Amino acid sequence: MPQKTNKISCEECTTTSCFVKKTNPQWLAKISEFKNQVVYPKGQYIFSEGSPVFGAYFIQSGDVKIVSSSFSGRQNIVRLAKNGHMMGHKGVAKENYPVGAVALNDARVCFLNNELLYDAFLNNTHFTIEIMMFYSKELRKSEMRNKFFAQMTTDEKVAYAIVYAGEIVGQKNNKGQIMITLSRQELAQIAGTNAEQVSRTISHMKNDGLLSLDGRCICIESLPEMYNLLSEYEQFI
Amino acid sequence: MPQKTNKISCEECTTTSCFVKKTNPQWLAKISEFKNQVVYPKGQYIFSEGSPVFGAYFIQSGDVKIVSSSFSGRQNIVRLAKNGHMMGHKGVAKENYPVGAVALNDARVCFLNNELLYDAFLNNTHFTIEIMMFYSKELRKSEMRNKFFAQMTTDEKVAYAIVYAGEIVGQKNNKGQIMITLSRQELAQIAGTNAEQVSRTISHMKNDGLLSLDGRCICIESLPEMYNLLSEYEQFI
DNA sequence: CGTGCTTTTGAATAGTATCAAGGCCGGTGG
DNA sequence: CCACCGGCCTTGATACTATTCAAAAGCACG
Numbered sequence: 001m002p003q004k005t006n007k008i009s010c011e012e013c014t015t016t017s018c019f020v021k022k023t024n025p026q027w028l029a030k031i032s033e034f035k036n037q038v039v040y041p042k043g044q045y046i047f048s049e050g051s052p053v054f055g056a057y058f059i060q061s062g063d064v065k066i067v068s069s070s071f072s073g074r075q076n077i078v079r080l081a082k083n084g085h086m087m088g089h090k091g092v093a094k095e096n097y098p099v100g101a102v103a104l105n106d107a108r109v110c111f112l113n114n115e116l117l118y119d120a121f122l123n124n125t126h127f128t129i130e131i132m133m134f135y136s137k138e139l140r141k142s143e144m145r146n147k148f149f150a151q152m153t154t155d156e157k158v159a160y161a162i163v164y165a166g167e168i169v170g171q172k173n174n175k176g177q178i179m180i181t182l183s184r185q186e187l188a189q190i191a192g193t194n195a196e197q198v199s200r201t202i203s204h205m206k207n208d209g210l211l212s213l214d215g216r217c218i219c220i221e222s223l224p225e226m227y228n229l230l231s232e233y234e235q236f237i
Numbered sequence: 238m239p240q241k242t243n244k245i246s247c248e249e250c251t252t253t254s255c256f257v258k259k260t261n262p263q264w265l266a267k268i269s270e271f272k273n274q275v276v277y278p279k280g281q282y283i284f285s286e287g288s289p290v291f292g293a294y295f296i297q298s299g300d301v302k303i304v305s306s307s308f309s310g311r312q313n314i315v316r317l318a319k320n321g322h323m324m325g326h327k328g329v330a331k332e333n334y335p336v337g338a339v340a341l342n343d344a345r346v347c348f349l350n351n352e353l354l355y356d357a358f359l360n361n362t363h364f365t366i367e368i369m370m371f372y373s374k375e376l377r378k379s380e381m382r383n384k385f386f387a388q389m390t391t392d393e394k395v396a397y398a399i400v401y402a403g404e405i406v407g408q409k410n411n412k413g414q415i416m417i418t419l420s421r422q423e424l425a426q427i428a429g430t431n432a433e434q435v436s437r438t439i440s441h442m443k444n445d446g447l448l449s450l451d452g453r454c455i456c457i458e459s460l461p462e463m464y465n466l467l468s469e470y471e472q473f474i
Numbered sequence: 475c476g477t478g479c480t481t482t483t484g485a486a487t488a489g490t491a492t493c494a495a496g497g498c499c500g501g502t503g504g
Numbered sequence: 505c506c507a508c509c510g511g512c513c514t515t516g517a518t519a520c521t522a523t524t525c526a527a528a529a530g531c532a533c534g
Contacts, residue, residue, distance in 0.1 A: 068381075068384055070384070070469065072469070078384060079380070089373060090373075097377050097381075099380075121362070125359050125365065128362065128365045129365055132365060132369035132372060135369060135372035135373050135376050139376045140334050142380055142383060143315050143316070143336075143379055144334075145383060146379060146382060146386065147315060148307070149429075150386070151309070151311055151313075151429075154489080154490065183512075183513090184513065192387030192388075193490080194490090194491065194492085195513080197490070197491080198513095199514055199515080202514095203515085216499080232307065232309070233307075390522095420480070420481090421482095430523085431524085432481075433482080433483085433524085435481095436482055437483080440482075440483085452530095453481075453530095453531075
C-alpha cells in the first residue's frame with residue numbers, strides 16, 4: 001500500500017531537474033503547499049490503465065515504468081521514468097490514453113491537479129516553455145524509435161532496450177559498471193519482442209563479452225561496444 | 238523552385254487552426270510582418286535532412302510529408318502534415334534530428350525564426366500552452382503507434398497507413414469517398430514495410446470490396462470496414 | 475510508339491514467434 | 505539444514521510470416 005510519510009517540500013527537494021523548479025518562488029511555495037505526495041513501494045501502481053487522471057505526476061525519487069496493455073493481454077512498456085520526469089499529464093481534453101505507471105522501486109511522487117497545473121502554466125512562462133520543450137524532445141525520441149524499430153533486427157532492439165534501461169534505471173556497481181535488474185519479460189516489453197528472444201540475445205552478448213550475468217541481473221561490461229551495435233541508430237537515445 | 242508570391246498575412250489567413258492565431262492581436266500583426274512565406278511546388282523540399290533549422294514552419298495550405306532516411310538508404314515517413322500543422326521546431330538545443338519535409342502538392346508555408354518564436358512564447362501564454370498541448374497529443378499518438386506497430390501484422394499496418402493517409406491528405410471524390418494519391422512506396426514508408434507488401438494488401442482489400450483502384454489512385458469504398466480492421470487499435474488515429 | 479518507372483504477382487529465403495522441455499534460483503516449510 | 509515447489513530463465517525444434525529477389529504487366533511521359 002502507498003505510504004503517506006512526511007511530505008518533502010519543493011524548497012527542500014534536491015531533484016534539480018524537476019520542472020516545478022522553473023516556477024517563480026511564490027509559485028514554488030504554492031505548489032509545494034497544494035501538491036499531494038505519496039511514496040509508492042516497489043510493484044505498486046501509481047495510476048492504472050483506464051482510470052482517468054486529473055493532473056500530472058512528478059517523480060521526486062525512484063524509478064517508474066509506464067505500461068500499456070492491449071486487449072489481447074500483451075503488455076508493453078511505453079517508457080521508463082526517473083526523478084525529475086513528468087507523467088500522466090493528459091492535457092485538457094479527456095482522451096482515452098490507456099497507460100498505467102508502476103513503481104520499479106520505492107518511488108516518491110508528487111501530484112498536481114489540473115487546476116493547480118493550469119494556473120501554474122498561465123502564470124509561469126518559463127515553466128510552460130520547459131514542459132513544451134520536454135514534450136518536443138520526447139516526441140522526437142518517440143518518432144526516432146518508431147522509425148528505427150521498423151528496420152532493426154531483434155538483436156538490435158534488445159541491445160537498445162538494455163542500453164535504454166541502463167540509462168534510466170541502471171545502477172552502478174563498485175567497478176563503475178551499469179547493472180540492470182529488469183526481468184527478461186520487461187526488457188522484451190521495451191524491445192517489442194518476447195522473453196525468449198531477449199534471453200537468446202543476452203546469451204550471444206555474454207559470449208561476445210559485452211555483458212555478464214550476476215544471477216539474473218545484467219551487467220554491461222562494455223558500454224562502448226553496446227553503443228557500437230546501435231551506431232546506425234545513434235540519434236535517438 | 239520555391240516561388241515567392243504575394244505574402245498572405247496572418248490577418249487574412251483562413252487557416253483557423255493555426256497556432257499563431259492564439260497570439261494576441263498585436264503579436265499576430267508582428268508575426269505577420271516578420272514571418273517569411275514561401276509557396277513550394279509538389280515534390281520540393283521545404284527543409285532537408287541534416288541541415289539545421291533555425292525556427293519553425295507553419296503550413297498555411299497544402300500537404301507535406303516529414304521524411305527521415307537511415308544511412309542504409311531506407312527512407313521513412315515520420316508523419317504527414319496539412320494546413321494548421323507545425324513542423325521543424327527543434328527547441329533550443331541543437332540536437333541532431335535528421336528529418337526533412339517535402340511538399341506533396343503546392344504548399345504555402347510560413348517560417349518563424351527562433352528569436353521571433355521564443356519572444357512570442359514569452360509574451361503569449363495561450364500560444365505556448367496550445368503548442369505544449371499539441372506536442373503532448375502528438376507524443377501520445379506516437380507512443381501508441383509505437384506500441385501497436387510492435388504487435389500489428391503487415392496487413393494491419395498497411396490498413397493503418399491507408400486510413401491515416403486518408404485522414405490527412407485524402408481528397409473526397411464526387412461520391413464522397415476518400416481518394417489517396419500516395420504511391421505504394423510512400424504508403425510502405427508510413428507502414429514500415431515495402432512496396433510489394435502494400436501492393437499485396439491492397440489486392441486483398443480490393444477483392445474484399447474495401448477499396449477500389451482508379452489507375453494508381455486508391456479509393457476507400459468502406460471506411461467503416463477499414464476502421465473495423467483496426468478496431469483493436471482504435472485509440473491512436 | 476517506345477522508354478522508364480511503378481505496380482503486381484510469384485517463388486525462394488531468412489528471420490522471428492511460438493511451443494515445449496529442462497535447468498536454475500529463491501523462497502517456504504518441515 | 506535440507507527438500508520441495510514455483511517462477512524465471514535458457515535452449516532447441518518447428519511453423520509461419522514477411523522480406524527479398526525476380527520477372528512480367530501496366531501506366532505516364534516524351
